[in-house]
Amino acid sequence: xxxxxxxxxxxxxxxxxxxxxxxxxxxxxxxxxxxxxxxxxxxxxxxxxxxxxxxxxxxxxxxxxxxxxxxxxxxxxxxxxxxxxxxxxxxxxxxxxxxxxx
Amino acid sequence: xxxxxxxxxxxxxxxxxxxxxxxxxxxxxxxxxxxxxxxxxxxxxxxxxxxxxxxxxxxxxxxxxxxxxxxxxxxxxxxxxxxxxxxxxxxxxxxxxxxxxxxxxxxxxxxxxxxxxxxxxxxxxxxxxxxxxxxxxxxxxxxxxxxxxxxxxxxxxxxxxxxxxxxxxxxxxxxxxxxxx
Numbered sequence: 001x002x003x004x005x006x007x008x009x010x011x012x013x014x015x016x017x018x019x020x021x022x023x024x025x026x027x028x029x030x031x032x033x034x035x036x037x038x039x040x041x042x043x044x045x046x047x048x049x050x051x052x053x054x055x056x057x058x059x060x061x062x063x064x065x066x067x068x069x070x071x072x073x074x075x076x077x078x079x080x081x082x083x084x085x086x087x088x089x090x091x092x093x094x095x096x097x098x099x100x101x102x
Numbered sequence: 103x104x105x106x107x108x109x110x111x112x113x114x115x116x117x118x119x120x121x122x123x124x125x126x127x128x129x130x131x132x133x134x135x136x137x138x139x140x141x142x143x144x145x146x147x148x149x150x151x152x153x154x155x156x157x158x159x160x161x162x163x164x165x166x167x168x169x170x171x172x173x174x175x176x177x178x179x180x181x182x183x184x185x186x187x188x189x190x191x192x193x194x195x196x197x198x199x200x201x202x203x204x205x206x207x208x209x210x211x212x213x214x215x216x217x218x219x220x221x222x223x224x225x226x227x228x229x230x231x232x233x234x235x236x237x238x239x240x241x242x243x244x245x246x247x248x249x250x251x252x253x254x255x256x257x258x259x260x261x262x263x264x265x266x267x268x269x270x271x272x273x274x275x276x277x278x279x280x281x282x283x
Contacts, residue, residue: 069151076144076152083142083178084166087246090237094210094218 124234124247128196129179132243135188136181144176146250173250179243186240191217194236197245201234215240222252 133139149170156163210220216239223232235246
C-alpha cells in the first residue's frame with residue numbers, strides 16, 4: 001500500500017459523531033432566529049409610514065368636512081340675508097300701500 | 103313597530119308644542135312658468151349654521167343674528183313672471199288654507215291691483231310664534247313664512263336697515279290692545 005493510499009483510506013474512513021451531536025443539532029434547529037437589525041428598522045419605518053398616512057388621511061377628512069361646512073354655512077347665510085331682504089322689501093311695499101290709503 | 107309609534111307620537115307632540123308649520127311646497131310648480139325664482143328653505147339647523155356665519159361687526163347682520171336666534175325656520179318663495187296671468191289666485195289656496203287656523207291673525211290686508219296679506223300666529227296674548235306675508239302682484243308672487251317666536255322689537259330694529267316698516271311692532275301691540283278691550 002502506497003503512502004498516498006494510506007492517507008486516502010484514513011481520510012475517508014467512517015467516524016462516529018460525538019455523543020451530544022444530536023442534542024446540539026436539535027437545540028440549534030429550535031433556537032429562534034434573532035431578527036436582523038435592518039428588518040427591525042424596516043418594520044418601524046413601515047409603521048411610521050402607515051401612521052403618517054393615517055394622520056394625513058384624517059387631516060384631509062377634517063379639512064374636507066371643514067370646507068363642506070364652510071360652503072354650506074356661507075350658502076345658508078346668503079339665503080338668510082336674501083330671505084330677510086325679500087321680507088323687508090315686501091313689508092316696506094305693503095307699508096307704503098297702507099300709508100297711501102290712509 | 104313600537105319604535106315607529108314612539109317616533110310618530112314624538113312628532114305629533116312636537117307639532118302640538120311648536121304649532122303647525124306652513125308648507126310652501128305647493129307653490130314650487132310655478133317655478134316652471136316663472137322667469138326668476140327664489141326659493142329659501144332654512145330649518146332650525148340651517149338657521150343656526152347661517153347665524154354662525156353672520157358677521158357680528160356688521161350691524162345689520164348682527165341684528166339678523168339676534169332676530170333668528172329662536173326661530174325654527176325661514177321659508178320664502180318668490181316668483182317673477184314675464185307677463186301677467188302666469189299664475190292663478192287659486193295657486194295660493196293651499197297656503198291660505200293653512201293660514202285659516204284661528205291662531206293666525208291677519209294684521210294687514212291690501213286689495214287692489216296687488217293683493218297683500220300680513221298674518222301673525224299668536225300662541226297666546228304675549229307670544230307671537232309665526233309671521234306670514236303673501237304678496238300677489240300681476241308679475242310677481244311672494245310668500246314668506248317665518249316659523250318661531252318673533253321678537254317684534256328686533257323686527258322694529260331691523261326697520262330702516264332693510265326697509266321693514268318701523269311701526270310693525272306697534273301694529274301688533276295695537277292688535278293686542280284691541281283684543282284686551
